[in-house]
Amino acid sequence: MRYHGADPAGSRQTERKLRVARRIILGSMVFVLLAMVVLPILELVAGTESVVLWRIVLAEAVAVPLGVILLVMLRDRLDGRRDPSPGLYWGSIAMAVVASAALQVPVSGMFFLGAWWGVAVFVASRARGALVSVFLLVLPWLLIPLSPLDIRFVPFFLAWIVSIVWALFLAAGSLASIWLWDVTNDAVKGQRARARLAVTEERLRFARDMHDLLGHSLSALAVKAELANRLVDRAPERASAEMDEVHELARKALQQVRSAVSGYREVDLAGEVASVGAVLSANGTVVSVSGLDDLALPPEQEALAAWVVREGGTNVLRHSDATACQIAFTSAKDTTVGRALVVEVSNDGARAGGAPEEASGNGLAGLSERVSMGGGTLSAARTKNGGFLLRAVLPL
Structure with missing residues (x-):
C-alpha cells in the first residue's frame, strides 16, 4: 500500500x-x-x-x-x-x-x-x-x-x-x-x-532511497568523469567512451530518482551486480561474484540483496583503496531466521583513519533499517587483512 x-x-x-x-x-x-x-x-x-x-x-x-x-x-x-x-x-x-x-x-x-x-x-x-x-x-x-x-x-x-x-x-x-x-x-x-506513522515511514523510506540511489550514482559518475579526465590526452577515443557512460549513468540516475519519487521501483539483482561491477572495474578494482547463477529469490529478498550490493559497492568507491572486491551469495541456516540468504560484499583495502561504517553515515544506517524491516540482520566490520566486510542475512 x-x-x-x-x-x-x-x-x-x-x-x-x-x-x-x-x-x-x-x-x-x-x-x-x-x-x-x-x-x-x-x-x-x-x-x-x-x-x-x-x-x-x-x-x-x-x-x-x-x-x-x-x-x-x-x-x-x-x-x-x-x-x-x-x-x-x-x-x-x-x-x-x-x-x-x-x-x-x-x-x-x-x-x-x-x-x-x-x-x-x-x-x-x-x-x-x-x-x-x-x-x-x-x-x-x-x-x-x-x-x-x-x-x-x-x-x-x-x-x-x-x-x-x-x-x-x-x-x-x-x-x-x-x-x-x-x-x-x-x-x-x-x-x-x-496516518502520521505512514507519513513518517514514507519520509524515512524516501530519505533512504534518495541517499542510496544518489550516493551510488554520484559516486559512479565521479569515478567515470575522473577516468575520462585522465584519458582525454592519452586516449581521446577511450575518454569519449567514458563520457558516453557518464551520460548513460546520469540518465539512469534521473530515472531512478523519478521512480523513487513515484514510490515504485523494480530492482534487478543481476543488473545491480553488473552495474556495481562495471563501476568498480573502471576504478581499477577487480570484482569477483559467486553464487549469483541460478539464484531465484522472492521480489522482497531480491530487492534487499540488491540494496546490500549497491551500498557495499558505494562504500568500496568512497572509503577504500581496494584492488579486489568479492560479492558472494550463499544459502545458509540461521538460528534466528531459519533458511536464509547470506549476502557479503568485501574488499581488501579499507582506508585508515576512520571506520568505513562511520564514514558511510546514513548509508549503512538506512540499509540496516531496510534489512531489519525485512526480518534480516546486517553487520559491517573491518577484516584482519585490512579490508572491510558488509554482511547481510536475509530470511527466505
Whole structure:
C-alpha cells in the first residue's frame, strides 16, 4: 500500500461527522434532563389542595440549573475528561438531594434522582459512581420524614423498585451513547495516528532511497568523469567512451530518482551486480561474484540483496583503496531466521583513519533499517587483512 499524504477533504468530513454525533448525544440527553424539569410541574398540576407551593418552586428552581450542570459535565466527558470538576459534580448531587426532598410525592423524588443518576453516573470514575449509587439507593428512605404525605411501606417499596428500573433504563441509553462515542473517537484517533506513522515511514523510506540511489550514482559518475579526465590526452577515443557512460549513468540516475519519487521501483539483482561491477572495474578494482547463477529469490529478498550490493559497492568507491572486491551469495541456516540468504560484499583495502561504517553515515544506517524491516540482520566490520566486510542475512 502506498501512502501519499493525508486527505484534507476526508479529514474535514470525519470532523463534521464527529461534531454531528456529539450534538446528537447531547441532544438525546436533553430529553432526560427535561424530565427532571417537568417533574415538579407535573406534581403541581396533579396535586391537590395539600400541595405546598414553595416546595414546588424550590424543586423547579433547582432542577433548571441542575440540568445545565449535567449537560456541562456530559460535554466535558465527551471531550475526554474522565474526572469531572469536583465542584460541579458534588454540587449537582447536593442540588439533586434538595430537589428530591422538596418534591412532596415520593415517586417524583425517586424518579428525579433516577434521572440524575442515569446521566451523571458515567461522567465520574467507577469507584465514585459506585459510592454515589449506594447513597442514592438509600436516600429515598431517608427522606420519608420530610414528606407531608402519609407513606405506606408496600406502595413506597414498589415505587422504589420502579424508579430503580427507570434509572437503569436511562443509564443503559447513556452508557450506549457514551460507549459508542468513545469507540468512534478512539477509532478516529487511531486512524490519525496511523496516518502520521505512514507519513513518517514514507519520509524515512524516501530519505533512504534518495541517499542510496544518489550516493551510488554520484559516486559512479565521479569515478567515470575522473577516468575520462585522465584519458582525454592519452586516449581521446577511450575518454569519449567514458563520457558516453557518464551520460548513460546520469540518465539512469534521473530515472531512478523519478521512480523513487513515484514510490515504485523494480530492482534487478543481476543488473545491480553488473552495474556495481562495471563501476568498480573502471576504478581499477577487480570484482569477483559467486553464487549469483541460478539464484531465484522472492521480489522482497531480491530487492534487499540488491540494496546490500549497491551500498557495499558505494562504500568500496568512497572509503577504500581496494584492488579486489568479492560479492558472494550463499544459502545458509540461521538460528534466528531459519533458511536464509547470506549476502557479503568485501574488499581488501579499507582506508585508515576512520571506520568505513562511520564514514558511510546514513548509508549503512538506512540499509540496516531496510534489512531489519525485512526480518534480516546486517553487520559491517573491518577484516584482519585490512579490508572491510558488509554482511547481510536475509530470511527466505
